[in-house]
Amino acid sequence: MKTFLSGLLALGGVAALVMVLIPPKSDAPLRLVSSTQCFACHADVAAEWQESHHQFAFENPEVRRLSNNFANQECLACHAPRPVLSFKPGERVLARQSERGLGVDCLSCHSHPEGGVGTKNPNAKSDAPCQPRYVERMESVDHCAACHNQHKTVEQWRAAPPELKGTGCIDCHMPEEFRAGGRRGRNHAFKASHDLAALQSAVEMKVGKDGNGAFVTLENVGAGHNFPTDERSRAADLQVRWQHADGSWGSWVQIHRFRDPYRDETDLTNTQLPSGATERYALPPDGVTQSGSAEVRLLYRTNPFMPDGEAKELYRLSLEV
Amino acid sequence: MSKLASAALSLLLLAASCGEQEPAPAPQVEVVWRAVLDEQLKAFAEDGLPEVSADQISDYLEAMELAAEGGQMGTRFHMRLEEADPLELSAALLAIVENRDMEAIDKARAYAWLRARGSSAMMPRLTLRLKYEKDWVANVDIALALLQHGSGAGLQAFQNILATEDSSDPDTLQQARFRTMKALAFLPPSDRWQPGDGFDADWRRLLEVQAYWVKHRRLPNRDANKATRDQRAETWRTLSKLISQRLRPVDDARFVLVRMPEWAFEPIIETSLDQDRYVREHALQTLAWIGYPVGRWAREQAYDLQAKLQSAIGGGDSRARLFEAMGASGLNEMQGTLLQWLKDGSMEEMTAAADALLRCAGQEPMAELSTMLTSNKVLSPEARYSLALLFTEVDAIDALDWPQGLDSSEAHRRRLWRLEREDRP
Structure with missing residues (x-):
């Protein structure tokens, strides 16, 4: 038994490597059983996905911590989902059994229940080995809603002003990409809350002063949903610090937190910034100085207890008061 | 190692599957789903806990406050x-x-x-309080109320309170510990233990009763208890939450259902034939989470679990979940069906079948499985790992021979299943 297993496993490893790294010889239809089969022909897309949090969905240590290492199996549904197209539009996905390590992989979004893959490209080469077929809902928010509406992000999008909504999630999170060989497609890195530029494009911070004193405003100028959105752990903090007479800086003072609280945080309310909305806050004193130079910053945290030093600083602006 | 490379390494035998060999078509079986939940909710509409108005709630609040004041009015x-x-x-x-x-x-x-006056129909909703109630003393009341109605779901709370030594609120902890020690007098007696035998004896009895509960979902020295009509009504209402698209109600329902006494198994099994895909998926997964107690109960009650589950095998959408539930029962009569689908199913079905075999198969299919593995069979890393673990019962496998590419938590889950095999029904 031991000997045959050794040989068997070694043979399988080599075979799999050959399969993944060398494109298929012909356009013979593939029986798609794993996303690794996609990598040979779509290496550029795979490379983008490799950098994404979709790829990281199952292994993400923060998810592991919050889900008690997936002892809370409910989390698996979106962190290792079955193909979305096998569910009705907008309905929640369920967890798969195989290759969970690949997280939200190619087959999660593209595998078609009748075989082959779904694509939003109406001119897809239908005789390609993966047998692509046009599926209208691939570019609809319903496709993403299967996972991303658990915290009402898609509902927020539906309520957003038309000028910020665009046509759907992919406008911002899957921008157009022109690849080698003239191939045109969509970026599969799914840049969002883990990407500084994506975060900065969502909101605009301004500071100023008027008859009522110094203030800061934050406007949701770019997100077709609340800021922050999705998981309740996401938080954005506006903070100010003042310069003392001796030139030293005081401590950062909290101005406002934007966040949808956990259900058991009954003393808190939802303070997310809706799409298109602007909020203005007076700059609070630090107890030592209320005039002179001030700095205001916006920090983004992927969990509400993340120390300042680990949070992403989206903006820092100065003003003289 | 990049994910591309590790995935490549992990996908043993996949290349062979992309060649000439095409798997045989999976067996086709017709299935007729029923509106199980709708039918049962209608049948039990007049039973269970009634709706109460805000005025009634206010009256009870006032009555409890005044009753606590003592005196004639109290x-x-x-x-x-x-x-x-x-x-x-x-x-x-x-x-x-x-x-x-x-x-x-x-x-x-x-x-x-x-605790003092509640109806046994409160069991599902009271069990859910174990998830949300943070107050230790309240947890003692919840656990004791459940115990008095035949549920050991709160015994873990007793154990946690007694095992906790430090707290930021030592007075509350002390009060909870005192009340828990008193509550232990309500544990089911045995030949070797009676209330009043002292704390050490009480603690040992708590662990015994809890172990028995975990194994059987029944308290020791109690007859297989039957549910009242009101309890069944509330159980069906809990099951109806499985239809939710929002996760929280599903999560809550399953928290309750996996902690219910054995009489709840049959409604959960029935629900696995519901016409709604989400309902049956979640019911099947609940059965899988409960695990061997379902198989043990089926064997004791001469309930034909295999035939019941088998009747849903035509439902391709939830077939993998069905295999999960079949295997989790630990009943080796499931292995024939699972072996068939390990040969002829999709990647998902084969993975679920392999995992299920790890939990329920005897040693009879080992030879057949080894033949299958040498025939360029398409198998996921998860399936290969499960089968390798199953093989460890008949032969040792060197560390280097273990299938690679499997996430450590997925490997751990399967090693636990391997350890649990000792306790199959």
Whole structure:
């Protein structure tokens, strides 16, 4: 038994490597059983996905911590989902059994229940080995809603002003990409809350002063949903610090937190910034100085207890008061 | 190692599958789903806990407050609560403890009255309080109320309270420990233990009863208890939450269902034939989470679990979940079906079948499995790992021979299943 297993496993490893790294010889239809089969022909897309949090969905240590290492199996549904197209539009996905390590992989979004893959490209080469077929809902928010509406992000999008909504999630999170060989497609890195530029494009911070004193405003100028959105752990903090007479800086003072609280945080309310909305806050004193130079910053945290030093600083602006 | 490379390494035998060999078509079986939940909710519409109005809840709040004040008036309100309809009282007091904005003192009184006068129909909703109630003393009341109605779901709370030594609130902990020690007197007696034998004996008995509960979902020295009509009504209402698209109600329902006594197994099994895909998926997964107690119960009750589950095998959408439930029962009569689908199923079905075989197969199919592995079979890393673990029962496998590319938590889950095999029904 031991000997045959050794040989068997070694043979399988080599075979799999050959399969993944060398494109298929012909356009013979593939029986798609794993996303690794996609990598040979779509290496550029795979490379983008490799950098994404979709790829990281199952292994993400923060998810592991919050889900008690997936002892809370409910989390698996979106962190290792079955193909979305096998569910009705907008309905929640369920967890798969195989290759969970690949997280939200190619087959999660593209595998078609009748075989082959779904694509939003109406001119897809239908005789390609993966047998692509046009599926209208691939570019609809319903496709993403299967996972991303658990915290009402898609509902927020539906309520957003038309000028910020665009046509759907992919406008911002899957921008157009022109690849080698003239191939045109969509970026599969799914840049969002883990990407500084994506975060900065969502909101605009301004500071100023008027008859009522110094203030800061934050406007949701770019997100077709609340800021922050999705998981309740996401938080954005506006903070100010003042310069003392001796030139030293005081401590950062909290101005406002934007966040949808956990259900058991009954003393808190939802303070997310809706799409298109602007909020203005007076700059609070630090107890030592209320005039002179001030700095205001916006920090983004992927969990509400993340120390300042680990949070992403989206903006820092100065003003003289 | 990049994910591309590790995935490549992990996908043993996949290349062979992409060649000439095409798998045989999976067996086709027709299945007729039923509106199980709709039918049962209709049948039990008049049973279970009644709806209560805001006025009724206010009356109960007032009665509990006045009853706590003592004196003549207190006695009168105490009597009023004693004489209240247990179903109405349970519904009103559960509404109080489920309300996040309610005062802690009101909740504490409600829990105490639920323990003293609650109907057994409160069991599902009271079990859910174990998930959300953070107050230790309240947890003692919940656990004791459940125990008195034949559920050991709260025994873990007793154990946690007694095992906790340090707390930021030592007075509350002390109070909870004191009340837990008193509550242990309500554990089912045995030939070797009676209430009053002392703390060490009580603690040992707690662990015994809890182990028995975990294994059987029944308290020791109790007959296989049958549910009342009101309890069944509330159980069906809990099951109806499985249809939710929002995760929280599903999560809550399953928290409750996996902690219910064995009489709840049959409704859960029935629900696995519901016409709604989400309902049957979640029911099947609940059975899988409960695991061997379902198989043990089926064997004791001569309930043909295999035939029941087999009748859903035509439902391709939830077939992988079905295999999961079949395997989790630990009943080796499931292995024939699972072997067939390990040969002929899709990647998902084969993975689920391999995992299920790890949990329920005897040693009979080992030769067949080894033949299958040498025939360029398409198998996921998860399936290969499960089968390798199964093989360890008949032969040793060197560390280097273990299938690679499997996430450590997925490997750990399967190693636990391997360890649990000792305890198959």
